[in-house]
Amino acid sequence: MEDKKMTIDDIARALGVSKTTVSRAMSGKGRIGEATRKKVLDYIAEHNYSPNVIAKGLAQSKTYNIGMVLPGDYHIAELPFFQKCMLGISREAAAAGYDVLVSMVTREDISQLERAVANRKTDGVILTRTMVDDAPVKLLKDSGVPFVAVGSTEDDAVVQIDNDHLNACKELTAGILAQGFRKIALIGGDMNLMVTGMRLRGFKTALADINGRAGGGGPDSPRPDTRPVKDDCIWLGVEDSGAVEKIIGQLLAAGTECIVCMDDYLCGLVLNALQQRQVAVPEQVKVASFYDSTLLADRMIPVTSIRFDVEELGRKACRQLLRMMDGEEVERRTLLGYEVCMRRSTE
Amino acid sequence: MEDKKMTIDDIARALGVSKTTVSRAMSGKGRIGEATRKKVLDYIAEHNYSPNVIAKGLAQSKTYNIGMVLPGDYHIAELPFFQKCMLGISREAAAAGYDVLVSMVTREDISQLERAVANRKTDGVILTRTMVDDAPVKLLKDSGVPFVAVGSTEDDAVVQIDNDHLNACKELTAGILAQGFRKIALIGGDMNLMVTGMRLRGFKTALADINGRAGGGGPDSPRPDTRPVKDDCIWLGVEDSGAVEKIIGQLLAAGTECIVCMDDYLCGLVLNALQQRQVAVPEQVKVASFYDSTLLADRMIPVTSIRFDVEELGRKACRQLLRMMDGEEVERRTLLGYEVCMRRSTE
DNA sequence: CTGAAAGCGCTTACAG
DNA sequence: CTGAAAGCGCTTACAG
Numbered sequence: 001m002e003d004k005k006m007t008i009d010d011i012a013r014a015l016g017v018s019k020t021t022v023s024r025a026m027s028g029k030g031r032i033g034e035a036t037r038k039k040v041l042d043y044i045a046e047h048n049y050s051p052n053v054i055a056k057g058l059a060q061s062k063t064y065n066i067g068m069v070l071p072g073d074y075h076i077a078e079l080p081f082f083q084k085c086m087l088g089i090s091r092e093a094a095a096a097g098y099d100v101l102v103s104m105v106t107r108e109d110i111s112q113l114e115r116a117v118a119n120r121k122t123d124g125v126i127l128t129r130t131m132v133d134d135a136p137v138k139l140l141k142d143s144g145v146p147f148v149a150v151g152s153t154e155d156d157a158v159v160q161i162d163n164d165h166l167n168a169c170k171e172l173t174a175g176i177l178a179q180g181f182r183k184i185a186l187i188g189g190d191m192n193l194m195v196t197g198m199r200l201r202g203f204k205t206a207l208a209d210i211n212g213r214a215g216g217g218g219p220d221s222p223r224p225d226t227r228p229v230k231d232d233c234i235w236l237g238v239e240d241s242g243a244v245e246k247i248i249g250q251l252l253a254a255g256t257e258c259i260v261c262m263d264d265y266l267c268g269l270v271l272n273a274l275q276q277r278q279v280a281v282p283e284q285v286k287v288a289s290f291y292d293s294t295l296l297a298d299r300m301i302p303v304t305s306i307r308f309d310v311e312e313l314g315r316k317a318c319r320q321l322l323r324m325m326d327g328e329e330v331e332r333r334t335l336l337g338y339e340v341c342m343r344r345s346t347e
Numbered sequence: 348m349e350d351k352k353m354t355i356d357d358i359a360r361a362l363g364v365s366k367t368t369v370s371r372a373m374s375g376k377g378r379i380g381e382a383t384r385k386k387v388l389d390y391i392a393e394h395n396y397s398p399n400v401i402a403k404g405l406a407q408s409k410t411y412n413i414g415m416v417l418p419g420d421y422h423i424a425e426l427p428f429f430q431k432c433m434l435g436i437s438r439e440a441a442a443a444g445y446d447v448l449v450s451m452v453t454r455e456d457i458s459q460l461e462r463a464v465a466n467r468k469t470d471g472v473i474l475t476r477t478m479v480d481d482a483p484v485k486l487l488k489d490s491g492v493p494f495v496a497v498g499s500t501e502d503d504a505v506v507q508i509d510n511d512h513l514n515a516c517k518e519l520t521a522g523i524l525a526q527g528f529r530k531i532a533l534i535g536g537d538m539n540l541m542v543t544g545m546r547l548r549g550f551k552t553a554l555a556d557i558n559g560r561a562g563g564g565g566p567d568s569p570r571p572d573t574r575p576v577k578d579d580c581i582w583l584g585v586e587d588s589g590a591v592e593k594i595i596g597q598l599l600a601a602g603t604e605c606i607v608c609m610d611d612y613l614c615g616l617v618l619n620a621l622q623q624r625q626v627a628v629p630e631q632v633k634v635a636s637f638y639d640s641t642l643l644a645d646r647m648i649p650v651t652s653i654r655f656d657v658e659e660l661g662r663k664a665c666r667q668l669l670r671m672m673d674g675e676e677v678e679r680r681t682l683l684g685y686e687v688c689m690r691r692s693t694e
Numbered sequence: 695c696t697g698a699a700a701g702c703g704c705t706t707a708c709a710g
Numbered sequence: 711c712t713g714a715a716a717g718c719g720c721t722t723a724c725a726g
Contacts, residue, residue: 007719018697023721030722033695053466055719058405058702065448072434076641079426087419090451094459099468101412101446104437112441119400121446240644275622276647294423297587300623354703365713370705377706380711402703405718697726703718710713 006049015043026051053097065101066093066321067122067145069113069136071129072104075189077265078129080293081310085128085150088314096322098123110135117143124321126150128314130160130194146324150317152194152333159324161317161334163308165195168338169202170209172288172306173260176346177210181257181286187247187270188236188262196236199262199290203234244269252279258286258346264295264305271299286346302343312336353396362390373398400444412448413440413668414469414492416460416483418476419451422536424612425476427640428657432475432497435661443669445470457482464490471668473497475661477507477541493671497664499541499680506671508664508681510655512542515685516549517556519635519653520607523693524557528604528633534594534617535583535609543583546609546637550581591616599626605633605693611642611652618646633693649690659683 012019017036024030025040043049057064068089070082090100101122103112113136116122122145127136130151137158140147149160176184186203188196233256235247248270251259261267267289274281281287281301289296292305313336323330359366364383371377372387390396404410415436417429437447448469450459460483463469469492474483477498484505487494496507523531533550535543580603582594595617598606608614614636621628628634628648636643639652660683670677 009719019720020697020722021695024696027721031695036695050465052719053468054401054405054410055702056721058401058704059719059721061702063401068449070433072430072437074430076427079430080423083419083421083426086417086449087451090419090449090459094462099448099450099463099466102415102433102437102449103446104434112437115441116446118397119446120397121400272647300619356703366704367706367713368711371712374705378711383711399703402718403705405720406703406705408718695726697724699724700722702721705718706716708713708715710711 006047008051011040011043011047011049015039063121063123064098065122066098066318067101067103067113067116067125069103069105069125069127071106073106074129075265077189077263077291077293077295080295081291082128084310085314085317088311088316089126089128089318091311092315092318092322096318098322105136107135110139113139117145124148124325126317126321131192132194132197133192134194146321148317148321148324150313152198154194156332159320159330159332161313161320162198162336163310163313164335164338165198166202166205167335168306168308168340169199169260169290170206171202171338172304172340173203173206174209175340175342176258176260176286176288176304177206179346183233183255183257185233185251185256185259186235186262187238187244187259187266188234189238189266191236196262200234200236203260238266241269241272245273248273248277252277252285256285258288261287261289264289264291264293264303267296267303268299271296271303282345282347288346292341301345304343304346305341307339307341309336353394355398358387358390358394358396362386410468410470411445412469413445413665414448414450414460414463414472414494416450416452416472416474418453420453421476422612424536424610424638424640424642427642428638429475431657432661432664435658435663436473436475436665438658439662439665439669443665445669452483454482457486460486464492471495471672473664473668478539479541479544480539481541493668495664495668495671497660499545501541503679506667506677506679508660508667509545509683510657510660511682511685512545513549513552514682515653515655515687516546516607516637517553518549518685519651519687520550520553521556522687522689523605523607523633523635523651524553526693530580530602530604532580532598532603532606533582533609534585534591534606534613535581536585536613538583543609547581547583550607585613588616588619592620595620595624599624599632603632605635608634608636611636611638611640611650614643614650615646618650629692629694635693639688648692651690651693652688654686654688656683 008019008022011022021036022040024032025037053064093100101116103116105113125140125145125147127147127149130149130153137149137153149158152162153160190196238244259270261270267287270287274285279285288304290306292307296303320330355366355369358369368383369387371379372384400411440447448463450463452460472487472492472494474494474496477496477500484496484500496505499509500507535546537543585591606617608617614634617634621632626632635651637653639654643650667677
C-alpha cells in the first residue's frame with residue numbers, strides 16, 4: 001500500500017537522477033542512456049510504481065478518459081447489444097491506456113452528458129445508439145469534442161460506424177424470397193431508432209429487387225412492371241404482446257407465409273402468439289429475426305437470424321475515436337459485415 | 348466554443364482580482380466580500396465558464412470519479428438489474444459532482460479494475476455484483492480504496508448493501524405455503540452468485556418455519572417434530588432449457604404444486620416447458636419468480652414475483668460510498684426492502 | 695545523454 | 711476581505 005503514494009520525485013531522489021530522466025525512461029520519449037533507462041525501469045518494477053495518470057493528463061492537457069453515452073431507458077431487446085458493445089469499447093480503451101466514463105441519458109434528460117462535456121472530463125466520446133433527431137448528437141457537435149456514433153445518423157458530417165443493417169436485412173429477406181415465398185411480413189419496434197429505418201429500407205429493397213426493379217437503375221433503364229410493396233405487410237412501432245396478437249391474427253388471416261422480426265424480443269412475442277394459436281413454425285409460418293441474442297437461445301426451434309459481431313463494433317468505434325483524437329482524418333462512415341444464419345424456423 | 352478554453356486566470360485578469368478570489372467565489376470557502384463574489388459569479392455565468400475538474404482534482408488530490416465494476420459476462424436475466432443499478436449510481440454520482448468510470452470484469456479477467464486502481468483514477472469503487480470467492484473484492488480490499496459492494500459478501504468486514512433476498516424469498520415462499528400447498532420446488536441458476544445462496548436460505552427458512560421449527564431456536568428450546576426439506580425439490584445451477592425440461596418432467600411426475608424460480612429467465616423457460624406439455628398455470632401448477640422484470644412482461648398470465656427498487660439500491664450504494672470517501676463511519680451491512688406481488692400465476 | 699525550470703489549471707495555507 | 715506564492719504530480723521545451 002505504501003507504493004500507492006510513491007511519486008516520480010521519490011524515484012528520482014532514490015536513484016540520484018532528475019525527474020526528467022525518470023519521466024523519459026517511462027515514456028520512451030527523448031534521448032536517454034540505455035543503462036539509466038534500465039535502472040529506472042527496474043526500480044519502478046521492483047517498487048510496483050505506477051504514475052498518477054491525472055497529473056500526467058494535466059501536464060499534457062489530456063484526460064485519458066473516453067466518454068461513453070449509454071441510454072438509461074433502452075428496451076430489453078437492446079441489452080445484449082449494449083453489453084457487448086461496452087465490452088468492446090472498454091477493452092480497446094484499456095489497451096490504449098484510456099478509461100471509460102459513462103454518461104447515461106434518457107430521452108428527457110441528457111444532463112449527465114452535458115456535465116461530462118462541460119467539465120472536460122473526456123478527450124472524446126462514443127455514442128452507442130442513434131435516434132432520429134438525436135439530442136446527444138447535437139450537443140456533441142456543438143461542443144466540438146471529437147466523437148463517433150455507433151449507429152447511423154441523418155447528419156453525414158458525423159463520424160459513424162454501424163453494422164450494415166440495410167444490407168443484412170435485404171439479404172435476409174432476399175434469402176427467404178428466394179425460397180419462393182411471396183407473402184412476407186415485417187414487424188419492427190421503435191421508429192425513433194435509426195436502426196429501425198435502416199432495416200426497413202433493406203426489407204423494401206429486397207422486395208423491390210425481386211419485383212424486377214434491380215435497385216437504382218438509371219433514368220434511361222427500362223421501367224419494368226413492378227409489384228409495389230404492400231403497406232399492410234409492414235408493422236412498425238410495435239411494442240407489446242397485445243399489438244403482436246392483433247397483428248398475428250391479421251397476418252394469418254391474410255395467408256402470410258413468413259414473418260421477419262426486427263429484434264429478438266418481438267420475435268419472442270411472435271413465437272408466443274403463434275404457439276398459443278397452435279400455428280406450427282416453420283410448417284405453417286416461417287419466422288426470422290435479428291441479433292441472434294440469448295433472448296431466443298432457448299426456444300424450441302432455432303430461429304433464422306442475422307449475426308453481428310458487436311464487441312468488434314465497439315472496438316472499431318473506439319479505435320476510430322482514438323485516431324480522431326490524434327488528429328487523423330477518418331472515414332465518415334464505416335459499415336461492418338454480418339452473417340445470415342438460416343435455421344429451422346424458415347426451412 | 349471559445350469559453351471551453353477559458354481558465355481561472357482569464358477570469359481573474361478580466362475582473363482585476365486574483366485567482367484566489369475567483370476560486371473562493373466559486374467554492375464558497377474562505378471569506379469573501381458579497382459584492383466581489385457576485386461580480387465573479389456573474390462573469391462566470393455570463394461567459395459560461397466551468398472549471399477544469401481535472402486540475403481541481405489534482406490540487407485536492409481527488410479525481411471526482413467513482414469506479415463502477417460491471418460484469419462483462421453476465422446473464423441476460425441480470426441485465427435489467429444492472430441497467431437500473433447503473434442508472435441509480437450515475438445519477439447520484441452526478442448530483443454530487445462525480446463521474447462514473449466503468450471497469451468491466453469477467454471471471455477470467457479483472458485487469459480493467461486493476462488498471463483503474465493502479466492508476467488511481469477513482470476516489471472509490473462500487474461493485475455491482477458479488478460472487479462466492481470474489482476476486483474483485485479481494486483486489487479492492489488489498490488496494491485500500493474505499494469501496495462498497497452491491498450484494499452480499501462472505502467477508503463481513505466489507506461494506507455491503509443489498510436487497511433483502513433472504514427475507515423476500517422467505518416471505519414469498521411462506522405466502523405460497525400459506526395457501527395450503529406443500530409440494531413446492533425451487534429452481535435457481537448460477538451457484539457462484541451470492542444472491543442464489545441468499546434466496547436458497549430464504550426458501551429453506553420458510554419451509555423450516557412451517558414445519559414448526561421457528562428459526563434459530565436456542566439450544567434449550569424444545570426440538571419439535573420436523574419434516575426435513577427434501578433435496579429433490581431444490582435444483583440449483585440450472586442454466587438452459589434442456590435442464591429445465593428434464594426437471595419439469597420429474598417435478599410433474601412427483602406431483603409438484605408450485606415452482607419458485609430464482610430469476611425471470613428461468614421462469615420463462617419453466618413457462619415454456621409447461622406450455623409445451625399443455626400444463627395449465629395456475630390451474631395445474633403454480634409458478635412464482637423474482638425481479639419482476641420486462642423479461643416476463645408479456646407472458647400470458649401475470650407472474651407472482653418479488654419487486655425490488657434497484658435504482659434506489661444503486662443510489663444508496665453511491666451515497667454510502669460518498670460518505671466513506673468523506674471519512675465517515677458507515678454501517679457494514681444495509682438491507683433494502685421488497686414487495687411481494689401475488690398474481691394470477693399462484694392463485 | 696541529462697537536468698533545471700516553467701507550466702498544465704486549479705486550491706490553500708500564510709500574510710497582509 | 712484579498713492576494714502572492716507554493717504546491718498537486720507530472721511533461722517538455724530549452725540548455726548544457
